[in-house]
Amino acid sequence: MVTRRVDLRSDTVTKPTETMRAAMANADVDDDVLGSDPTAFRFEAEMARIMGKEAALFVPSGTMGNLISVLVHCEVRGSEVILGDNSHIHVYENGGISTLGGVHAKTLKNNADGTMDIALIEAAIRDPRGELYYPTTRLICLENTHANCGGRCISLEYTDRVGEVAKKHGLKLHIDGARIFNASVALGVPVHRLVQAADSVSVCLSKGLGAPVGSVIVGSEIFINKAKRLRKTLGGGMRQVGVLCAAAYVALQENVGRLEDDHRKAKIFADGLNQIKGLKVDTASVETNMIFFNIMEGSMIMVGELCNILEEHGILMMPASSSSIRIVLHHQISESDVHYALSCIQQAVLQLQTETIGK
Ligand SMILES: Cc1ncc(COP(=O)(O)O)c(C=O)c1O
Structure with missing residues (x-):
């Protein structure tokens, strides 16, 4: 035995702690699809503040967080996203960005440290003059920490450089930050600074932070308004979701440290x-x-x-x-x-x- x-x-695999269970039991809740769950509202406002973005949205999973983010940035079918060949979005998310969003993936080799060569990123951006032939590059995705590369951290300097490339070419930058707090702690860089160059970030609450369910996406007000609509389309609008946000709130307070x-x-x-x-x-x-x-x-x-x-x-x-x-x-x-x-x-x-x- x-x-x-x-x-x-x-x-x-973590189980909710006693404090989380108590917070869930006592959470003040209402219908979040109707926009009136106070605990969800408070949690999202706090996440937006911590991440240094205008707004945040609770979603059921990291996969949905990434999918919604990519689909918002690539709302025209036939858009292209540049991402790592070993990234979670590319390897483990059922190809959802193409099957559901009509988004074409341009994969680049992930180096052992989870980065992609900046020169390769720039070279992969499609020339708009070839629009009769090429998909339109609209987005670059990074993953921090990079799971398949062993939980390696993507540095602030690298992230900022990719952000500059994105800006120069009129592209958006999304970070799959399932474990962004691990990266922030290991690098000694405040999380809001680490993701400053990103237009959106998906953060998992149910990984190292230990909440039972959920992820949160952050970005501009405009991005989050579009994301909210897509979340509903995908069946991810949840009614008394404050029960889950209450546990996530405790996870933030107890487990980042x-x-x-x-x-x-x-x-x-x-x-x-x-x-x-x-x-x-x-x-x-x-x-x-x-x-x-x-x-x-x-x-x-x-x-x-x-x-x-x-x-x-x-x-x-x-x-x-x-x-x-x-x-x-x-x-x-x-x-x-x-x-x-x-x-x-x-x-x-x-x-x-x-x-x-x-x-
Ligand atoms: C880097 C990364 N991104 C996204 C996800 C997806 O998260 P979920 O399992 O909540 O869909 C995972 C899950 O392990 C992950 O490791």
Whole structure:
């Protein structure tokens, strides 16, 4: 029987805290589709303030936040968005921007640090004189932190430079900021400054911040008014949504300050993994709460087998490829959990290596 469970699959697995549950139970609510839920109103105003934008809108998920943002900026079908080939929007969001919005994706290679070369971005912008042939470039998307690139932070300098390129060519800039608070904390840059160059940002409340449901998009009043209409079109208008916003409000108050500790635990974890023969982490790439560790060639460890053995012991991790595994830290993983998980991983690796030698 499993006595202890350490869920390292994602920071989406957190459970609402007692304070969140109490806030949800006591939330003052009304019909938000009719525009009269006071808790939603208060939460959105606070998010707009924190992010340094005119307005904000609560949406059910990060995927919907990104979809709405791209569709608002690319409202004419046949528009093109420049985005990373390893970005969440491109890889994991069901191609919604094209299937639902008629938006064409111009993907550029994501570097290991989550950036795209600025020269490549500029070169990818379509020449308007070719309008008989080309889609029209309208938007650039960045992702910060970049999940598939290991939770790496996109720097302020880089973001500002991409913002300048966008401005120079009359384009909009959207940031998938699912984990933008992790980036802000790790870089030591206030979040409103980090996203200053962006026309819109989608922020997840149910990842490292630990709220049970929801994301928020921020931008200008005009952007948010259009976004509100699209949210309704997509079926994302929710009635007494203040119940969810109340939990998100607590998440902001309680958990932004804890992210630094998640990053510290990730570093301890990464160092520990590097002590286990057959495993390798590039510790320099562990900048926030994510770790991608590699199984070294010839180590006789199979990703699937390792994850299965560990699951039997209550340690849950996410295979990332045939030779790598993803671990994500969050506020409900303690330092003691980190050491416990490391000792289970060490034992599982030994077990696999001994079994293979014995065959
Ligand atoms: C970077 C990034 N963007 C967007 C999303 C989508 O969020 P959701 O699962 O709430 O749709 C995720 C989810 O993991 C993500 O990691």
